[in-house]
Amino acid sequence: MKGANINLNIRSLKPSATLAINERIAELKKQNKEVYSFGLGQSPFHVPKEVVNELIKHAAEKDYLPVQGLLKLRESVAEFHNRHNHLKFSAENILIGPGSKELIFLTQLVYYGEIIFPAPSWVSYHPQAKIIGNNVHFIPTNYKGRWLLSAEDLEAFCSAENDPDKPRILILNYPSNPVGSTYSIRELEELVVVLKKYNIIVISDEIYGLLHHKGEHHSIATLYPKKTIISSGISKWCGAGGWRLGTFAFPKNLDWLLNGMKVAASETFTSVSAPIQYAAVKAFEGSPDIDLYLVHSQRILSVIGNWCYQLLKERQIRIIKPEGGFYIFPSFRNYSAKLKRKGIVTCKELAETILMETGVACLPGEDFGLDPKLLVLRMAYVNFNGENAINQSMKMNLDPLPDSFVKDQSPLIYQGMLKLINWIDRL
């Protein structure tokens, strides 16, 4: 386009994958097609009432807050990590940003070194690197390894680079978007051996930590405290994605990175919206009601995720049992011959055909850095009214919820999955 002077790093980028699927869904709905969305990964749950009440109470707060964040909020975030992970953060170790996505972007902007992450990874790590023009590397993982990074793969990658002193950041996200799997303590311990050997900084993206389905999330920071930055926020476990507040917790000896990010923050977003910061204090402080909200969130996600998993597993779809968060990541490779006869060779073609023939909207694994021929889809099981589901769950005892809960409380997920299963059966 004449006169369109766009930074080449950005010209090559498409709008984010989750955005694209939303627009596609909107189009189809306009044509009166029935769509079952498994696309955007937004929490289905409401923001806890106590937290909303704090926003109401602080609605008139209008002052610019400190770049690093409201002191009281940083105290409560530090205390939150110390409570959940037995760590020793204090307010000065915490940085508040308008979403952890923005904070990860600023890290990529401020840090000088190599950024590595496993493939598959969350959709935005790589485009962020592209925008900045960073040197990044994917380390492939595989289905047998639950799509998680193994110590062997990390060691192989680092030793192949033949530059043991290279400055590196590894971004690790668990419970995982897009997979739904997470690391055991043993697996984290094995990783830490390699991380120590190569002196690698870790950004531990634990935004789904409190949505571990059994409440058993374990942070790598406990094993590798001096080099781990914990990334978190209120978008997932607290239902407040649209509020835009993320947090980074830095170990003391990464102060230089925190300080660099503060400078960049002061010239970009300045500080996070004041009323939102005041409200978030309550979210991180927690309360008996918020604990209850979490317990019910976890068991609801567990029953829905496992029901979806079972249905697909029974049909020889390669899929990892969900452990946390709200995603499954099925691979259709066992159907590749049948799919090829339908002209489907890539995961994009797979996602598009399923959408057109069943109305089920998923994201192709390609968007997460996977080989398109692996025929993987990411499905978010969040298309239900979380507030109603929690109210219903509260009326039931605390044993695992029955499978009937899925049909009753998440009818669109139920119907969408049946459509998908039916489509598979007819292949």
Place this chain on the structure above:
Amino acid sequence: MKGANINLNIRSLKPSATLAINERIAELKKQNKEVYSFGLGQSPFHVPKEVVNELIKHAAEKDYLPVQGLLKLRESVAEFHNRHNHLKFSAENILIGPGSKELIFLTQLVYYGEIIFPAPSWVSYHPQAKIIGNNVHFIPTNYKGRWLLSAEDLEAFCSAENDPDKPRILILNYPSNPVGSTYSIRELEELVVVLKKYNIIVISDEIYGLLHHKGEHHSIATLYPKKTIISSGISKWCGAGGWRLGTFAFPKNLDWLLNGMKVAASETFTSVSAPIQYAAVKAFEGSPDIDLYLVHSQRILSVIGNWCYQLLKERQIRIIKPEGGFYIFPSFRNYSAKLKRKGIVTCKELAETILMETGVACLPGEDFGLDPKLLVLRMAYVNFNGENAINQSMKMNLDPLPDSFVKDQSPLIYQGMLKLINWIDRL
């Protein structure tokens, strides 16, 4: 520092100047020193009650909003510009960001070309360019030209570059931070002749537009609609700096830039906080009460600004009569011989000495891109309770407010100015 791998573009940056002065003030206050702050440029006024009420009403909004911004908000921003400047924007021309600072940063990131701005300019344009590694140029202005960019200077700059087709963005801020002056229609017309000749895109930073003291702000977009992006927000005229919401209004034929920025936004801040966006709809829609709030804001700033101006003018300080916003920009050059005897040669030394000897805190002109030897300071006259001042102003008739209003309603500004004048008199 060993292991501190910081992008060299950021390593060289200091924390922003306004931030630094705040920390300095906090230090002195800890030592029980009396400080009269003329540092940070934060609106002294409250957020209008109707707008706060909308935030309360929408506190539970938790969904991620579209990257470009809530449709209803974009409609009201378009309508706002059309109403105030007789333009023809519609919702699709508007982009909402977490502060116009962030949007200006994204423009610098996305655009490929030269960024130019007058010196003095707002503190963040240049560090943003440094962070990104952009090719930027200051065009010097001078006291006689009211520190505004003249058509002649712009022509001289462009013709000296000897590259008439070079892609360029000019960032123009008026009413001006740091000066308080603004462009007449005639001056804008003259600029437009040169802008057209070189086909330059303008970012017209009109964040202080509604704080023109006579309510007579005129946008360059009316004269140069096809190439002007209007930058605005709710931080200044609406008192909501801490809420973090800025707006860009693009002409249709700069869609390529808007689209590039949307891609960058989707990989960084994602979208602006949902409750804040819902509340801002009311701010841009306006109401009779908001109009009244504005009229009183304008006349209060006018009486205080002019009182400060007069005091300094009477002492042969070189200073421009305030026309809008809440800054004055005095030059102490007429005192340079006397100051030299005190060992003061630069504006930083001047600011530091005044702070230590009188408690009056100002920013040095150097932070705005000026030669330190010009001995210029930026003073923000906002250190008063705006809500009380408006309530008081409402009880008085609509003639200009009397000078006694300054002493009654902004005692710290009154006392600080007297201390400063006394200090000058004793030079």
